[in-house]
Amino acid sequence: MENKKKTIFNVIFLLVVFAGTMYGVFHGEDIGEIVKILEQVNVLWLIPGVICVVVFIWGESIIIYYMMRTLKIRLKKWTCFLFSSVGFFFSCITPSASGGQPAQIYYMKKEKIPIPVSTLVLMIVTITYKLVLVVVGLWLVLFGQGFIHKYLWSIRHIFYLGTALNVFCVTAMLVLVFHPRLAREILVKGMALLEKLHFLRHKEARIEKLNASMDQYRDTAVFLKEHKQVIVNVFAITMFQRFALFTATWFVYKAFGLGGVKAVAVITLQAVIAVSVDMLPLPGGMGISEKLFAMIFIPVFGKRLLLPGMILSRGIGYYTELGLSALLTIVANFTIGRKREIEC
Numbered sequence: 001m002e003n004k005k006k007t008i009f010n011v012i013f014l015l016v017v018f019a020g021t022m023y024g025v026f027h028g029e030d031i032g033e034i035v036k037i038l039e040q041v042n043v044l045w046l047i048p049g050v051i052c053v054v055v056f057i058w059g060e061s062i063i064i065y066y067m068m069r070t071l072k073i074r075l076k077k078w079t080c081f082l083f084s085s086v087g088f089f090f091s092c093i094t095p096s097a098s099g100g101q102p103a104q105i106y107y108m109k110k111e112k113i114p115i116p117v118s119t120l121v122l123m124i125v126t127i128t129y130k131l132v133l134v135v136v137g138l139w140l141v142l143f144g145q146g147f148i149h150k151y152l153w154s155i156r157h158i159f160y161l162g163t164a165l166n167v168f169c170v171t172a173m174l175v176l177v178f179h180p181r182l183a184r185e186i187l188v189k190g191m192a193l194l195e196k197l198h199f200l201r202h203k204e205a206r207i208e209k210l211n212a213s214m215d216q217y218r219d220t221a222v223f224l225k226e227h228k229q230v231i232v233n234v235f236a237i238t239m240f241q242r243f244a245l246f247t248a249t250w251f252v253y254k255a256f257g258l259g260g261v262k263a264v265a266v267i268t269l270q271a272v273i274a275v276s277v278d279m280l281p282l283p284g285g286m287g288i289s290e291k292l293f294a295m296i297f298i299p300v301f302g303k304r305l306l307l308p309g310m311i312l313s314r315g316i317g318y319y320t321e322l323g324l325s326a327l328l329t330i331v332a333n334f335t336i337g338r339k340r341e342i343e344c
Contacts, residue, residue: 020287037308045255049248049316057325059241060084060125063234067121070230073113082336083107085328087122092322101126110337120223123173124231128238130170130278135239137163137275140268151269154295155276162276169279177221245317246270252312253300261300269296270313290314 061077061084068075086107091100101122108118140148141163152159175182195201224231249270250263273292280288293310301309 034308034311037305038311041255041308041312042257043255045251046312046316049251049255049312050320052244052248052251053316053321053324056241056245056321057081057084057088057328059237059244060087063125063128063237063241064121066237067124067230067234068113068117070227071117071121073117075111079111079336082328082332085325086332088321089325089329092318092325107332107336123177124223124234125238127170127173127177128231128235129242130166130173131235132239132242133166133271133275133278134163134170136268136271137166140272144268147265147268151265151296151299152272155292158276158292159272162279165279166275177224242274243267243271245321246274248316249313252309252316255312256301256305256309258301258305266300269300270317272296286318289318 058081061081064083065075065077065080068080083104087100087104089100090103093099104122105115105118109115137159140152141160148156148159246267247263247270250266253261253266273289273296276292277288290310293313294306297309298306
């Protein structure tokens with residue numbers, strides 16, 4: 001019952017944010033002119049953009065497949081692709097992408113994968129996923145001040161905040177992994193303070209949950225220490241996976257017949273949006289992603305093509321991902337775990 005209420009809330013929240021985004025994007029704009037511009041786009045350039053989205057989803061499935069084999073669990077690549085699709089679908093529709101991993105753990109459990117194993121794999125996926133954004137953010141802060149002054153000056157505070165939040169998130173996860181005792185002490189004291197201030201009621205079950213979580217973090221630490229090369233490989237795949245999605249905007253740029261701006265600049269600008277919005281409590285960064293695009297891509301698309309460029313870029317990079325992962329989640333719902341149920 002509680003899960004149904006949560007799902008209904010997430011759907012309503014998504015629709016409200018979507019409606020607000022559409023209003024903000026199209027209010028006061030000449031829809032007829034936008035349609036005319038979009039009709040002139042070279043569709044052939046959009047095909048590799050869609051392929052980038054498929055590669056993005058596929059990339060995580062390869063990581064899951066690779067890590068499961070490392071842990072002596074054999075799965076079909078197609079099953080891992082469905083796990084990946086489920087994660088991206090629920091991440092797209094929930095605030096801060098909070099629903100992705102619980103959904104993946106649920107479907108992995110249907111395939112008889114122990115929860116500690118799925119939790120370990122997905123935790124490493126999360127750490128490397130966010131670590132890519134940390135690398136991008138810190139690289140620009142330390143070595144890309146010229147790029148920031150040229151393209152990002154108007155949104156520099158949002159970019160710096162996004163970078164700082166991602167650094168904090170990755171640091172916190174690594175502390176939880178490598179110093180679980182210290183992390184436990186901090187969390188226990190934090191909960192005690194919240195209880196003292198009457199923000200939380202005292203519950204023994206909460207402490208038990210915390211202890212169980214610490215066990216999972218210890219398992220992750222052991223795995224990271226014993227499989228350093230695996231982590232390096234996973235990070236490399238994740239880097240390729242994330243930049244595949246960012247590259248979709250370059251193909252949109254080419255679809256308009258534009259030139260003069262280097263591919264690395266267009267791809268980096270799209271990466272900056274990801275860094276800036278990743279930690280915000282909005283499904284898919286909806287609303288703020290469109291706003292940032294409109295602010296930093298003017299030198300790339302020009303004022304006339306800016307909105308059509310945003311429509312295609314977000315349409316491919318987010319809404320195509322949402323639609324494709326939704327279809328594959330339906331497939332997962334009817335296929336994952338079914339064979340095992342029949343065998344039983």
